[in-house]
Amino acid sequence: MRLESVTKTYGKGEQVVTALRDVTLQVPRGSFTAVMGPSGSGKSTFLHCVAGLDQPTQGRVFLGDTQLTGLKEDDLTAIRRSRIGYVFQAYNLMSALSVEQNVTLVSRLADLPVDEAWLHEVLTRVGMTEYTRRRPAQLSGGQQQRVAIARALVTRPDALLADEPTGALDTRTSQEVLRLFRHIVEQLGQTVLMVTHDPFAASFADTVLFLADGRVAGQLYRPSPEQIAERMTHLGDW
Known part of the structure; x- marks a missing residue:
């Protein structure tokens, strides 16, 4: 994924x-x-432009070539259906469909x-092979998010985009989901881009990218949660 001099504006005058x-990365x-x-830094717009859900006002966005x-x-x-996998905070599963039907829905x-x-x-990797016939209401929040991750992976996407994927989960379940992301990166070579407000969640990433006022405000490589939190406290002054 590549952004070249991307600017996005809304409204006129x-x-x-x-x-x-002017984001390039x-x-x-x-x-x-x-x-x-921080809130209003451009995280959601950034993710939407990368996913092709929104078009930049200026600049170019590439997925591979x-x-x-x-x-x-x-x-x-x-x-978006074949090359981009999307994982949402709210899971977005179809309540009337089984686990297997939800996972194969996009295909x-x-x-x-x-x-x-x-x-x-994929179902084995996310630990859901025993639950393929169950409906979302019969699953815990963590299990539902695992189904959502499987759905995002089953098309073998170029990139998996995650928007606050642990925001609705408790601490233990969040760790399970984040370890699953690390697993698919290390074992499957999957590209994962995750928007989060949680320094602990971000510490599972290889690189943490910081946005402030719509600009790239630095990055850290394999940082600790404490290093991330420290950098976040100074973004308001950036």
């Missing part, structure tokens, strides 16, 4: 709001990157064949 300002393939920043900027919505939808909507061997491996 005196009402214009600049969410991202690259997320290495097979890495785990966390994005942090594919430029997302300027693509038609149908083309973007096809890319079936995109009319893509389901690789049964890969499906079994």
